[in-house]
Amino acid sequence: xxxxxxxxxxxxxxxLFACKEKVEYGVSQQLANLxxxxxxxxxYSVYLDIPESETAAIPARVELTFELAERxxxxxxxxxxxxxxxxxxxxxxxxxxxxxxxxxxxxxxxxYKGQNKISIDFLAGKTSLNRKGDYLFSLxxxxxxxxxxxxxxxxxxxxxxxxxxxxPKDWVAVSNAPVINKMxxxxxxxxxxxxxxPISTYLFAFAAGKFKTIDYVRDSFRMTIYHRETDTxxxxxxxxxxxxxxxxxxxxxxxxTNINYPFQKLDVVLIxxxxxxxxxxxxxxxxxxxxxxxxxxxSVTQQLxxxxxxxxEVSHQWxxxxxxxxxxxxxxxxxxxxxxxADKIVNPQYPKLNHQLSFxxxxxxxxxxVDRTGGANPIRQNLDNxxxxxxxxxxxxxxxxxxxxxxxxxxxxxEKFREGLNIYLKKYAYDNAGWSELIEIFDNLSAxxxxxxxxxxxxxPGMPAINIDLTNDKLIFTQTDGWLPMQFxxxxxxxxxxxxxxxxxxxxxxxxxxxxxxxxHKNIIVNSNGLGYGLFVAENHNLTLIQPDELSSNDLARxxxxxxxxxxxxxHFIDTDTYFRYLANALTREKDLQIRNxxxxxxxxxxxxFLDHTNRIILSQTLEQTLSGIFxxxxxxxxxxxxxxxAYCRTTISPEAxxxxxxxxxxxxxxxxxxxxxxxxxxxxxxxxxxxxxxADSILQAQEERIQNADRLAxxxxxxxxxxxxxxxxxxxxxxxxxAQNRRPEPWVAEGLRLFFHPLRASHSIxxxxxxxxxxxxxxxxxxxxxxxxxxxxxxxxxxxxEASRIVAKWIKEHPQISPNLKGKLLQSADPLFRAATGx
Numbered sequence: 031x032x033x034x035x036x037x038x039x040x041x042x043x044x045x046l047f048a049c050k051e052k053v054e055y056g057v058s059q060q061l062a063n064l065x066x067x068x069x070x071x072x073x074y075s076v077y078l079d080i081p082e083s084e085t086a087a088i089p090a091r092v093e094l095t096f097e098l099a100e101r102x103x104x105x106x107x108x109x110x111x112x113x114x115x116x117x118x119x120x121x122x123x124x125x126x127x128x129x130x131x132x133x134x135x136x137x138x139x140x141x142y143k144g145q146n147k148i149s150i151d152f153l154a155g156k157t158s159l160n161r162k163g164d165y166l167f168s169l170x171x172x173x174x175x176x177x178x179x180x181x182x183x184x185x186x187x188x189x190x191x192x193x194x195x196x197x198p199k200d201w202v203a204v205s206n207a208p209v210i211n212k213m214x215x216x217x218x219x220x221x222x223x224x225x226x227x228p229i230s231t232y233l234f235a236f237a238a239g240k241f242k243t244i245d246y247v248r249d250s251f252r253m254t255i256y257h258r259e260t261d262t263x264x265x266x267x268x269x270x271x272x273x274x275x276x277x278x279x280x281x282x283x284x285x286x287t288n289i290n291y292p293f294q295k296l297d298v299v300l301i302x303x304x305x306x307x308x309x310x311x312x313x314x315x316x317x318x319x320x321x322x323x324x325x326x327x328x329s330v331t332q333q334l335x336x337x338x339x340x341x342x343e344v345s346h347q348w349x350x351x352x353x354x355x356x357x358x359x360x361x362x363x364x365x366x367x368x369x370x371x372a373d374k375i376v377n378p379q380y381p382k383l384n385h386q387l388s389f390x391x392x393x394x395x396x397x398x399x400v401d402r403t404g405g406a407n408p409i410r411q412n413l414d415n416x417x418x419x420x421x422x423x424x425x426x427x428x429x430x431x432x433x434x435x436x437x438x439x440x441x442x443x444x445e446k447f448r449e450g451l452n453i454y455l456k457k458y459a460y461d462n463a464g465w466s467e468l469i470e471i472f473d474n475l476s477a478x479x480x481x482x483x484x485x486x487x488x489x490x491p492g493m494p495a496i497n498i499d500l501t502n503d504k505l506i507f508t509q510t511d512g513w514l515p516m517q518f519x520x521x522x523x524x525x526x527x528x529x530x531x532x533x534x535x536x537x538x539x540x541x542x543x544x545x546x547x548x549x550x551h552k553n554i555i556v557n558s559n560g561l562g563y564g565l566f567v568a569e570n571h572n573l574t575l576i577q578p579d580e581l582s583s584n585d586l587a588r589x590x591x592x593x594x595x596x597x598x599x600x601x602h603f604i605d606t607d608t609y610f611r612y613l614a615n616a617l618t619r620e621k622d623l624q625i626r627n628x629x630x631x632x633x634x635x636x637x638x639x640f641l642d643h644t645n646r647i648i649l650s651q652t653l654e655q656t657l658s659g660i661f662x663x664x665x666x667x668x669x670x671x672x673x674x675x676x677a678y679c680r681t682t683i684s685p686e687a688x689x690x691x692x693x694x695x696x697x698x699x700x701x702x703x704x705x706x707x708x709x710x711x712x713x714x715x716x717x718x719x720x721x722x723x724x725x726a727d728s729i730l731q732a733q734e735e736r737i738q739n740a741d742r743l744a745x746x747x748x749x750x751x752x753x754x755x756x757x758x759x760x761x762x763x764x765x766x767x768x769x770a771q772n773r774r775p776e777p778w779v780a781e782g783l784r785l786f787f788h789p790l791r792a793s794h795s796i797x798x799x800x801x802x803x804x805x806x807x808x809x810x811x812x813x814x815x816x817x818x819x820x821x822x823x824x825x826x827x828x829x830x831x832x833e834a835s836r837i838v839a840k841w842i843k844e845h846p847q848i849s850p851n852l853k854g855k856l857l858q859s860a861d862p863l864f865r866a867a868t869g870x
């Protein structure tokens with residue numbers, strides 16, 4: 031029956047093409063399936079002539095060869111203006127056609143069964159070429175290749191690419207494959223790159239511009255680092271470590287997978303304010319430079335983050351690039367395995383850190399931030415059209431998926447887990463496969479029902495509530511709101527010590543018999559290893575979740591407690607004033623850096639998103655004394671004190687604190703031992719401006735004159751327009767964002783929005799909530815994959831009033847046509863606002 035349905039669907043689609051009806055905008059799954067069945071052995075030759083002028087057109091040409099299983103009317107993807115299509119020939123015959131609905135339709139009369147060649151002259155689309163002055167970079171994930179050049183833009187039509195770039199003479203260029211020839215004229219340079227191995231269109235990449243280069247060689251491994259940083263000391267401090275981290279990650283992955291590095295070379299491009307932390311293009315990984323080039327005296331946490339990011343992107347060379355998902359509904363798969371491999375690579379390099387603690391604090395809060403909301407989505411989501419592929423990205427695939435896979439590895443055991451991955455990588459090398467193929471492999475290796483496990487963890491949204499009831503002889507755990515198969519530990523107090531027991535859910539309820547020597551004078555510690563997923567709620571007053579003294583020596587159990595305490599607060603089990611004061615007190619006692627930073631983040635969240643201005647004034651002395659007590663504590667290392675100082679600068683509102691911040695910015699005073707970077711001083715000037723101090727304009731002007739780096743200066747000039755005291759000029763900043771061309775670079779826009787919608791300016795910015803929400807569908811179409819959620823977070827974080835909640839709820843009600851995935855993003859971002867308003 032399924033085969034008949036598929037056949038009828040294909041026949042129907044072919045009939046539509048024959049009738050010359052328009053193909054659906056974007057790449058529908060139906061179109062993708064048809065092309066996958068009919069097209070093979072694709073090879074592109076792409077030429078782009080990049081001009082000196084940022085505004086000039088980019089003449090381009092693409093030649094592609096491919097094989098057809100049968101002659102069909104064949105849509106190519108090219109989302110550009112019709113005027114950009116200059117000339118097209120199909121098998122050496124001129125074709126007069128136009129772009130319709132983002133496609134070029136090639137009539138079957140021009141095509142052959144077997145080998146075909148199409149040549150197209152065009153003007154390249156600039157949307158995804160990210161030009162900024164004297165450099166540019168492509169960013170084509172998930173379906174943006176077709177905004178630049180005509181192609182078959184779907185992940186399971188892998189192809190080899192031959193790239194030729196013509197650039198201004200003093201530029202350099204880098205792409206997936208090595209340069210094999212370089213020719214110079216008086217005004218330009220021609221860069222000819224080798225043919226790539228088979229890759230998906232979203233992974234095709236290049237960057238060009240005024241970059242500096244550093245070459246490293248060890249044994250047979252060569253790597254070039256491209257950067258624009260003007261601080262030569264920062265570059266010299268970081269780049270040897272950056273090379274070493276890439277080299278060691280490759281060696282580890284080769285050993286773990288028994289597969290050599292699968293591409294021709296690996297270079298690194300460090301880009302100012304790159305939209306993501308990193309992008310894993312085969313042979314040329316792009317990073318946001320600030321994530322890689324660390325400031326002087328970085329903390330261990332910052333170093334770990336740098337190493338983990340590098341290991342994550344290198345892992346993608348195997349997980350995502352060598353084997354790529356068939357369709358973007360499985361995009362989570364490449365991300366989760368890159369994350370898991372990164373943890374395995376990096377953790378041994380930092381033996382003094384508690385890495386399970388790091389895993390719990392990194393993943394559980396962010397997974398809960400989505401799963402607790404009305405916009406919760408499963409790890410594996412439906413996707414009908416690649417136009418909406420960007421909406422699949424988010425905290426569920428990056429943070430809940432690792433939690434799920436850690437549970438799966440516990441179930442399978444590490445050796446079978448590794449064996450299954452190795453089978454998967456070798457079977458589908460340079461090809462496409464998804465979760466279904468991997469589950470089949472794991473299911474064959476295990477006596478457990480992995481497919482049933484997958485339905486609950488991978489295909490079902492939300493987090494369960496886990497109710498805990500203590501009777502005379504047992505503990506009863508009951509999951510509500512759905513249930514997940516999982517295991518976690520509890521610590522039962524006996525008369526002499528704590529006894530660790532494992533709770534293993536195979537259904538909605540699990541009972542744990544109490545030993546005879548259990549003590550009633552101490553607290554039972556629930557989820558002591560942090561692996562349990564959900565909201566833990568005690569139903570019996572004899573079992574308390576208030577932090578017991580016994581947690582002081584168990585960092586993991588303490589972190590688990592704090593995470594659950596935050597969820598209890600959000601679900602109104604604890605009032606805001608009590609929770610805020612509790613966090614402030616806990617900060618002063620906390621000895622572990624990772625837990626302290628987590629508590630600090632929650633304190634800041636409560637301060638801005640759950641307290642109104644009156645209560646902030648009442649609690650300002652408590653906040654300031656707590657934070658200053660930490661950053662002035664000379665017994666603590668400076669890198670551990672600095673986060674408290676930066677939080678102080680972001681949160682304090684009293685005149686005394688503001689005056690202190692201004693003196694620090696002016697370099698008239700300092701916090702002993704804490705070194706501030708140029709970016710720190712920039713942030714200080716912006717924080718002073720949003721507090722509307724009398725000389726804010728002169729501070730911003732002086733800060734602008736301090737900045738020497740051209741890229742940082744351009745960013746500051748953009749962002750400061752959202753921080754200045756003059757409301758009319760701030761309004762001009764927001765109005766400029768109505769034009770899509772002004773919504774790039776996205777990190778600049780996001781920072782500006784957070785200043786424009788800052789909580790201290792909520793009374794003014796509330797009038798722009800509707801306008802900001804109205805832009806959401808357009809942003810999803812025109813900006814990068816993470817930006818709709820980033821936009822929403824920046825717009826809504828400054829509001830916690832009942833009025834703001836009503837505005838957002840009304841907007842949702844009046845826009846029923848918004849895509850479900852985009853509505854989900856809005857509900858996720860608005861969740862703190864809705865909870866804060868409900869609690870008033």
